[in-house]
Amino acid sequence: MVELSELQQDMLTELFNIGMGNAASALSEMVSEAILLSIPEVSFMEKSELTNLLEADSGGHISGVSQQFHGLILGQALLTFPTDKSLELVRLLLQDTVPLENLTEFEEEALTEIGNIILNAGLSCLADIFEDEITSDLPIFNSGSCSEVIEHSNQTNSAQQTVLYLQVDFNIEKNDIKGYVMYLFDIQSMDKLATSIESYIEKLTA
Amino acid sequence: MPTPTKTIPSEELLTQVIDTNATGITILDKSMNIIFWNQWMSNASSLAKEDVLHKNLFSVFPEMKNSRIEKAIELSISKGNASFISHTFNKNPFPLYSNGDKNKSIRQLTYIKPVNLKNNERYCFIQINDSTTSVYREEQLRKMAHDAQSLTKLKSGFVSSVSHELRTPLTSIMGALGLLKNGTDKVNPENMKTMLDIAYNNADRLLLLISDLLDMEKIESGKMDFNFSTININELIDLCITQNKGLSDKYKVQFNFNKDDNIPLVFADKDRIIQVLNNLMSNAVKFEPNGGTIEITSSHENNKVHVAVLDHGSGIPDEFKDKIFKAFTQADVSNTKNISGTGLGLAISKTIIEQHHGELNFDCNNKRGTCFYFTLPVNKQ
Incomplete structure (x- = not known):
């Protein structure tokens, strides 16, 4: 497991906040509404811990958007919300006046598009750290129990996985909605990430 | 036993398959020049392959410059990220139309994906799904x-x-x-x-x-039955004045009927018109000051019979005028006589008159009272 020093922690948080700033301005433009995105926290954890954490926060049912990524590192990017929050978010963005009980096809597509923008912004941050390209596949919408969504979006099926975990706060029309962005890596990719963070900081502080 | 031969799909076969696909497919090189344009794209854009191949996508569609699609294509070529663009937020989709009809815009789901070849050449693959039907269904x-x-x-x-x-x-x-x-x-x-x-x-x-x-x-529920016959509206007004005499005496008001003696006959449901007249008259009694006279007038003009009931009460408050014909709305005005109503009478009366192809409305000058009137078409038989 990667233990981040305070400096590393601050640097990653800052970097992802810049990335989310870009995503937020793209989203604001799309919906003609001021949207703020912030990342108050970045941490690493084991995949098993992740399920517990999401379950505790969501009451069990989540909706999410996932994308596979490739390059020097391989893995899965995943954005999740407790299902009721995903409904709230998408309806705020769509300015939906007639909310139906479940996410409709429209809303699933809208959420997929929003997730895609956020996940790509985060991948750009990781690419900056690696100073190399990280390419991504098309986003997929998932919904179900926490473990279902995580497993469904996790094609590599490796039990030994580490998760780079970011809490992302959406602020839209005075509403705060909390979501989670996760990057699931295999062990080798994790090692590469740790080394890259080190050298990125060295370069910055040199 | 013969060794099975490995058949590799030819370019011709692949092109045919992609051409007959029910989605739009185009491929751009890293300078955003169109290098592939399938038949679906040709049909929907009314631009043949020869018109677009080797041209920059945004010189073919300048209206899409600075759009989300352009940004997503840039992201795909420069950073290798795939994008999904739903129809919801996309203000500048491809100008594509069903059967080339400019009034039938195709609602689009756009998938933009980088494709890397072994020689590190990068292309941008764009797939467009027609979601017009599902958008319509959802709407x-x-x-x-x-x-x-x-x-x-x-x-x-x-x-x-x-x-x-x-x-x-x-x-x-x-x-x-x-x-x-x-x-x-x-x-x-x-x-x-x-x-x-x-x-x-x-x-x-x-x-x-x-x-x-x-x-x-x-x-x-549209089940109100009407029993039409030829009637003289003056006779019905006289009848209703008699029927309301008890009420008008009780509240010390009078009816004055200005009769049009040459009034044409109308084809109407007698009982329902009596219901309307009784409603208008009892309302007028409610608001006419003690000792006052309610003016009832019959007249005709342009093939229409016109009946008006004028009281000299306090009139209808402005904020109430829009709601007066809605069920269960009664203005909170000084109705000192305390005559109760159901709040349904005017709503019912208006519907009855409209079912006769007439009009029921009011003129209100808060200082001089209120005149409710209705028209009925003259019987042409």
Whole structure:
């Protein structure tokens, strides 16, 4: 497991906040509404811990958007919300006046598009750290129990996985909605990430 | 046994497959020049392959410059990220039309994906799915949900108004009967009569309300029957003045009928028109000052018979004018005579007149009172 020093922690948080700033301005433009995105926290954890954490926060049912990524590192990017929050978010963005009980096809597509923008912004941050390209596949919408969504979006099926975990706060029309962005890596990719963070900081502080 | 031969799909085969695909497919090189354009794209854009191949996508479609699609293509070529663009937020989709008809824009789901070849050449693959039908279906679904929501609101408003209207007279009846039941020995005959009057009048009001409610129900379900015949409106007005005499005497007002002696006949349901006249007259009695005269006028013009009922009361408050024909709306004005109504009369009257292809409306000058009038088409037979 990667233990981040305070400096590393601050640097990653800052970097992802810049990335989310870009995503937020793209989203604001799309919906003609001021949207703020912030990342108050970045941490690493084991995949098993992740399920517990999401379950505790969501009451069990989540909706999410996932994308596979490739390059020097391989893995899965995943954005999740407790299902009721995903409904709230998408309806705020769509300015939906007639909310139906479940996410409709429209809303699933809208959420997929929003997730895609956020996940790509985060991948750009990781690419900056690696100073190399990280390419991504098309986003997929998932919904179900926490473990279902995580497993469904996790094609590599490796039990030994580490998760780079970011809490992302959406602020839209005075509403705060909390979501989670996760990057699931295999062990080798994790090692590469740790080394890259080190050298990125060295370069910055040199 | 012959060795199975490995068949590799030829370029011709692949192109045919992609061409007959029911989605739009185009491929751009890293300078955003179009290097592949399938048949679906040609059909939807009315641009043949020869028109677009080796041209920059944004010189073919300059209106898409600075769009989300352009940004996503840049992201795919420069950073290798795939994007999904739903129809919802996409303000500048591809200008594509169903069967080339400019009035039938295709609603699009756009997938933009980088493709890397072994020699590190990068291309941008764009797939467009036509979601027009599902968008239409969802819009219908939303409309239905919206209508259902409005109906539920209307229903609950109606139920609460009806319950209130039914409960008020019933409470008076129960109160009066309760006093009689519990204290018959102490009640003198005069008080007993007062109690019975209260109970009777309120029961009468309940009856009126229920018959109005049934009328409303008939109107709303389109089941109100009309029994048309040729009638002289003056005769009906005279009849209604007689029917309302008791009420007008009680409240010390008079009716003055300015009769058009040459009034043409109308083809109408006699009982329903009487219902309308009684409603307008009893309303006028309610608001006419004591000792005043309610003016009733019949006239005709342009194949229409016109009936007006004018009182000299305080008029209709401005904020109430828009709602006056809605069920269960009664303005909170000084109705010192305390004549109760159901709040349904005008709504029913308006519907009845409209079913006769006429018009019921009012003119109101708050200083001079209110004139309710209706028209009916002249019988042409």
